[in-house]
Amino acid sequence: METPNATEEYEEYSYNLGKNYNGQAYMCNPIDINNFSKKFLPSFYYIIFIISIIGNGVVLLVVYKFEKLTTVTNLFLLNLVASNIIFTLTLPFQAVYHSNQWIFGEALCKLVNSACYFGFYSSVLFLTLMTFDRYLAVVHCVVANKKRRSCYALTLSSAVWSISLLASLDSFIHFTVEEDPMYGLMCEDLSDLKWKVFGLYKQFVLFFIFPLAVFVYCYFRITLTVMATRMVGKHRTVRLIFVIVLMFFAFWSPYNIILMINENRDSQQCDERLSYAEYVTSNIARLYFCINPVFYTFLGRKFQNHVRGVLMNQGSCLTSHLTISGSSRTLA
Template sequence: MNNLTGSLVTLLTTAVIPTEDYGSGSGTEDYDFITDTPCDKSSVRTFRKYYEPPLYWLIVILGSVGNLLVIWIYTNFKNRLRTMTDVYLLNLALADLLFLCTLPFWAADAMKGWTFGTAMCKGMSALYKINFFSSMFLLTCISVDRYVVIVQTTKAQNSKDLRLAWSKVICGFVWLLAIVLSIPEFLFSRDKKDFQGNHFCTMVYWNNEHNRTKILVLALQICMGFCIPLLVMIYCYSIIIRTLMKARNFEKHKALRVILVVVAVFILSQLPYNSMLVVEATQAANTTITDCDQAQDYDIVTQIMKSIAYMHSCLNPFLYAFIGVRFRKDLIKLFYKFGCMSRSKSSKTYGHSRSSVMSDADSTMALSL
């Protein structure tokens, strides 16, 4: 964190001339990548107008329902927060909900441009990035906790109370680190107007040699928001898979499928957009896209990849919570309590619930089925 703070301070003292990031942001800027030559991007704005709002609202609705159900369960069952994974899941649901709160603003931006001013631009951009980073870090913490519980079972059982206490400290550190990593959004986001009078919320970087500011910001997002979480998840889940393969339990195959789905969804949703960020960082270092048509295609593809990445926030409750036996049982209890399900249906559902090799009385591991 000290190195990151030092880098940001260095950026503050080495450049003072702003330069618009016309290769990112809303994707509606009427300039190409290297010059101030006008480039008509009305086709990009038209695409965003009809593509993003309905998709973003669908993500908001589905994600809100799933994450609110997770929070509903935790608030109604006071003894629910008994493991590290419980604490991480609750914080993950909160992070995803706050992230979803920003999508209506980007949907409005796609329809009629940014009409909320620079202060809201900074606020929404920072809120988006805080919860993006916190979600990625919490998913990483969940994979590490699964590794400890499954691979180091004895150690995990002997240190349950200590690990539960540390989970709260870790969550506090995760949120603090996410806030630090969102500092560029506070510094560089602003409401800009193009030569046609269209407003957009975008990053406006300082003009220093070789666009070092922009490259650093993109590198932070790619490394901290994708590469490191992915590497940790692959390592932890590969060891878990090896452990499960040695287990003599017929339901271990279900647990293996859950792991594969979790990793596959993470890669398929995050890799395409982060690949586009790598292209953008490459552009900042050594511009290769100079044609207006290519710039338009890049903007459209980036918007598609970004929307795919956003879908992960509405999938998290189902990937990490509701596939667990205890979560499903608690949800059924709440439905019955509030009259949403009959007693006969509740009993029938309970009768068909089975625990797998991963479920136990003290864990809400999402590997349980």
């Protein structure tokens, strides 16, 4: 009896990979898709990592220098930045993985992927929480002034972290390292059908439909309230609200829609366009959840003034430093 070679083993692996949730086989060769990810994803992840660290760092700097850290809005913003940094720190591991194979071992396979989902989920929930808090502050300002205290923010933040941790535990349990004859060591989710379906609908309902409903309702009520007042610059406020909702929908919706299309389609043939679309939309979502504090704060006039102040201060220090250095060189 002949021992199967690597090619035959890979063909068997490709066949098993190309099965839908009903166990029906379809031809879906993953080679092109893997080559696509190997070519584009590592550099993309490194770029997102750099942008995220800089953007979130600027937000932290401005909040620290110009804002009170104990206000409800800033406590939520700091937690949002923390969730994005947790997610961002997983990107270099993913970049190395997509450029070659998983070289970091079983423990980091579980930790990196669970941290990725943990950052994802907490970021979505903190954006939702900040939206609801803004709704209370504008639409129910009398009640909000009595209830919006530091303990309120800390309690809700703790609830968000706890929910996100529970939601990401299945990733820690089910991700593991296995050796593939073609691609080497792979860090993959090896959960069964029921867990995959449960995870898909959990993400779709709790971290897409629910936040989107909160966004639309809260910002609709905020817009009506702002337009009914004589607030100076109210059109700018409404425009800012529209941009925030649009950003969330534009970056996060396509990935969730593609996932649901893949789950519910009846065709037994692999649609490579959907596979490529899933890769692209998932990374658009990654980009958003790395830099959403920048969108959330840079669009505000007060934050823009703070950033301008930081840049002017840095420019003044740099000019003084160059003048002193130049004078020293002249005297020497």
